[in-house]
Amino acid sequence: MRTIAIMNQKGGVGKTTTSVNLAAGLARQGQRVCLIDLDPQAHSSIHLGIEAAGSPDTIYQVFAGGRTFDQVRQLVKENLWVAPSDLDLAATELELVDAAGREFVLKAALERADAEQQFDYIVMDCPPSLSVLTINALCAASEVIIPLQPHFFALQGLSKLLETTALVTRRLNRRLRVSGILLCLYETGTRLAADVTDDLMRFLQASDPQSPWSQARVFNSRIRRNIKLAEAPSFGQSIFDYAPGSSGSIDYGSLVSEVVSGGIAIPAPLAAAA
Numbered sequence: 001m002r003t004i005a006i007m008n009q010k011g012g013v014g015k016t017t018t019s020v021n022l023a024a025g026l027a028r029q030g031q032r033v034c035l036i037d038l039d040p041q042a043h044s045s046i047h048l049g050i051e052a053a054g055s056p057d058t059i060y061q062v063f064a065g066g067r068t069f070d071q072v073r074q075l076v077k078e079n080l081w082v083a084p085s086d087l088d089l090a091a092t093e094l095e096l097v098d099a100a101g102r103e104f105v106l107k108a109a110l111e112r113a114d115a116e117q118q119f120d121y122i123v124m125d126c127p128p129s130l131s132v133l134t135i136n137a138l139c140a141a142s143e144v145i146i147p148l149q150p151h152f153f154a155l156q157g158l159s160k161l162l163e164t165t166a167l168v169t170r171r172l173n174r175r176l177r178v179s180g181i182l183l184c185l186y187e188t189g190t191r192l193a194a195d196v197t198d199d200l201m202r203f204l205q206a207s208d209p210q211s212p213w214s215q216a217r218v219f220n221s222r223i224r225r226n227i228k229l230a231e232a233p234s235f236g237q238s239i240f241d242y243a244p245g246s247s248g249s250i251d252y253g254s255l256v257s258e259v260v261s262g263g264i265a266i267p268a269p270l271a272a273a274a
């Protein structure tokens with residue numbers, strides 16, 4: 001089983017869109033996939049047609065100890081399950097503040113549910129923060145994918161994010177790898193997108209080999225801006241069902257192939273130094 005955290009502490013960069021369409025694309029290939037929604041805004045749950053507000057069967061209850069993972073994950077399509085969230089999940093941060101082992105609640109819940117046997121992939125949609133929920137995702141994950149929107153400030157947040165990942169790798173989860181940076185909301189043909197992409201490559205290449213990001217790779221797949229991707233959530237469908245011929249469907253299809261074939265392309269950030 002591969003457990004992938006889709007993470008960036010910025011909002012609006014394509015985390016949810018990537019989580020949903022990566023999960024749905026993998027499921028279409030016959031992989032058994034569970035998408036775990038770790039954002040209290042519940043966008044990925046809603047994107048797949050699950051409105052969990054008011055239900056006790058949410059990932060919040062897994063953190064609170066009221067439900068097992070198996071009780072909350074639901075089948076939404078062939079091979080695709082969702083562990084939905086709702087606004088209650090916003091309370092988890094405070095509720096876990098003094099809890100021993102609070103970083104490992106999700107990991108333990110997945111182990112108790114024997115998730116390894118049930119799924120080929122787990123995809124986790126993280127909230128736009130480096131909160132305890134995100135740390136739980138990183139502790140349960142085997143890899144991280146970082147969606148990035150190519151604009152002027154994109155690289156500023158990236159080093160912070162990679163440092164956090166490296167810290168978690170060193171202290172809490174030795175098997176964690178950054179499998180790639182994914183350019184989302186990509187404006188083909190614009191000067192800005194090309195410049196930022198060049199800067200990103202240079203930033204990665206020029207990094208100290210000991211730095212957390214020196215080994216990170218940029219996915220060849222780029223997710224172009226496509227209105228169909230923004231429309232699909234309101235129909236409760238992935239891009240593959242909503243607009244199969246669209247550029248969004250082509251781009252996420254390409255990402256799915258890259259994830260499946262590429263496996264884990266990057267050595268652990270700071271693994272050697274750890």
Ligand code: ADP
Pocket residue numbers: 010011012013014015016017018043128184185186223224225226227228229230231233
């Ligand atoms: P995040 O989860 O990082 O906050 P989202 O995936 O929710 O980001 O994307 C933010 C907004 O941009 C959403 O309205 C989404 O539908 C839209 N969006 C995401 N990716 C694309 C894209 N490639 N083309 C057009 N709209 C997109």
Ligand code: MG
Pocket residue numbers: 015016017039043126
């Ligand atoms: Mg989101």
